[in-house]
Amino acid sequence: MLLLAVSAIIVAMTNATSPSSTEETHVHTLVVGTGPAGILAAYHAASAGPVLMVDRFTLPRDKSCGGMIHPLSQDIFAEMGATMPPELLLEPEEVFFRYNDWDKKRSYDTKLGFLNVDRKPFDEWMLSLIADKADIWDACEYQGHEETPDGRLRVRLNARGQERAVTCDWLVGADGSRSRVRRALGLKPFDCYLTVQDYCLRTGPVDAVFDCFWAEEIPDLAIGYVIPKNERALVGLIYYPGTKRAHEQQDHALEMLRERLNIGESIKREAWSALKHRSVKDIVSGQGQVLLVGEAGGFLSPTSGEGISWALDSGRSAGRAIAAGGAGTSADTVEAVQAQHRRDTAHLRRMISWRLRIYPVMTSRWGKSLLGFTPKPLIEWITRRI
């Protein structure tokens, strides 16, 4: 009931609209995608001129997610002076990361705590942070763009079935793992994991942890997790790219989990995708007047799959770079904006590079066995860096 009330207030505070006429619109910044990366880019870019955000979904969108909010995301909200409404938090409000080796029946608790939310109301709350900073057109799909003779970008959109064009000085691609803006730059699409999540009833208590497991019984499983969410349990499995019959594997995983945990019937199943890096070269922060942020730019932890704080961080970087560029888009300004965004996301690139080096060890059989002999302080240290 409380959540419904919060949701109603948040919807009233956001400003999703549809375009009122077919006239060509001009904005300083056009952001494609209303996820955390797009929101932070819009939030900061707004100080340099009008911002329009578009999303192919009707809002509020319903993105499949574990709803685990990392301390780094909380730091970014604090810096903006934004406090997450306590009503967003589910029971248990904070869950600690636990490694769970189902084959060897060994688990390792850590002190890394995440806030526990449902992604939909969380996304709605984030949208409310830009209510007075950006216009938003939902059910509006980016289709492509070209440069105009006067140095702007002309962006083609499909807004509720109607072809529209918007010109802008800056285009921000915040359109996730299957980014079309990224493809328009001539970049190869990412390989993608297939993700399947089941919202299950509980047949008894479920440990108050963010329980990440692996099991050889599920052949294509990269990692799975169980998270208690109020009276339910969320069971998510991430399958390697190219996985066939993921639904059958998911059913098998649920059966396996039910033998050991109080997991009951699934009342909702959803499938999604998440990017898998081929190499650090997959990280591209932009080209010319186009900046890439969040998963569209390759910003996501390749080891833990945590992506919200990376999206917020890279979105903030792009928005600040556009704001620093001011009104013009001379060749020097474009170069300066791209250089700033590259510099301010360099730490994310370094972190991804490190994670890509340890990923093969983490996922190998001997790497998993090694965990059993790793001293606890070292497990804590590694956990904070994945």
Ligand SMILES: Cc1cc2nc3c(=O)[nH]c(=O)nc-3n(C[C@H](O)[C@H](O)[C@H](O)COP(=O)(O)OP(=O)(O)OC[C@H]3O[C@@H](n4cnc5c(N)ncnc54)[C@H](O)[C@@H]3O)c2cc1C
């Ligand atoms: C199953 C699953 C569980 C996850 N769990 C967690 C978790 O617990 N914690 C965590 O930190 N991360 C988690 N992640 C990762 C996290 O959800 C993403 O990394 C994060 O949302 C990326 O943010 P983003 O803003 O880059 O893109 P997104 O949040 O994906 O937003 C992209 C937006 O772009 C829109 N879009 C796409 N194409 C177009 C187009 N052509 N035109 C207009 N709009 C378009 C989409 O509709 C979407 O709204 C999870 C991911 C998955 C798949």
